[in-house]
Amino acid sequence: MPYDxxxxxxxxxxxxxxxxxxxxxxxxxxxxxxxACLQGTPAEIRHxxxxxxxxxxxxxxxxxxxxxxAGQAGHHQTLFQFLRDAAEGKWATEAAQFETSRVKxxxxxxxxxxxxxxxxADQLVELxxxxxxxxxxxxxxxxxxxxx
Numbered sequence: 001m002p003y004d005x006x007x008x009x010x011x012x013x014x015x016x017x018x019x020x021x022x023x024x025x026x027x028x029x030x031x032x033x034x035x036a037c038l039q040g041t042p043a044e045i046r047h048x049x050x051x052x053x054x055x056x057x058x059x060x061x062x063x064x065x066x067x068x069x070a071g072q073a074g075h076h077q078t079l080f081q082f083l084r085d086a087a088e089g090k091w092a093t094e095a096a097q098f099e100t101s102r103v104k105x106x107x108x109x110x111x112x113x114x115x116x117x118x119x120x121a122d123q124l125v126e127l128x129x130x131x132x133x134x135x136x137x138x139x140x141x142x143x144x145x146x147x148x
Contacts, residue, residue: 003067011078015068019144022060026139027096029056029132036125043121044108049120050128051105054098057128059147061091064144076102087138090113095132097124 006012029052035041036113038051058079062068065086069075080102084095101124108115141147 003065003082004086006078008127011070011072011074012062012067012082013037013070013122014066015063016066017063017068021105022063022139022144024102025060025063026132026145029053029060029135032056032097033128033132035126036128041082043118044113044116046121047101047116047124048105048109050124051098051101054094054101054124054128054131055079057132058091058095058098060139061135063086064139066140090138095128097127098131102108 001007003012032049032053036046037051041049055076058069062079062082065082067082069078069082077099080095080099083098084092104116104120136145
């Protein structure tokens, strides 16, 4: 199983969310990315909102696969480790990029505001938007979202 290491380390555990809860995660991700796209929003805030959108979409993937993080310190890192293996590695590259963004977000949020350049924010917003669209399509194929 692709998640054996995370299970053995007790970083994730089996969990079943109702499809409505998974849809709620995706709705939160979509709201965050819409806000990140608003004109005049500072780069730091845009970056953090795009990160949150990616995180919530990754949580929806994890929930669809029947897992959740164990809720311990480092659960965002665990989430992106999980995403690396989800869907047969479909999002391994994105997971690595989101992990890099997680580290940058933590530094800017907890230590020094102003570390994130406009181009970094733009790139993360773009990546999160693509990822969100792919997750939406992936969830639709698993009957977690209505077909549009």
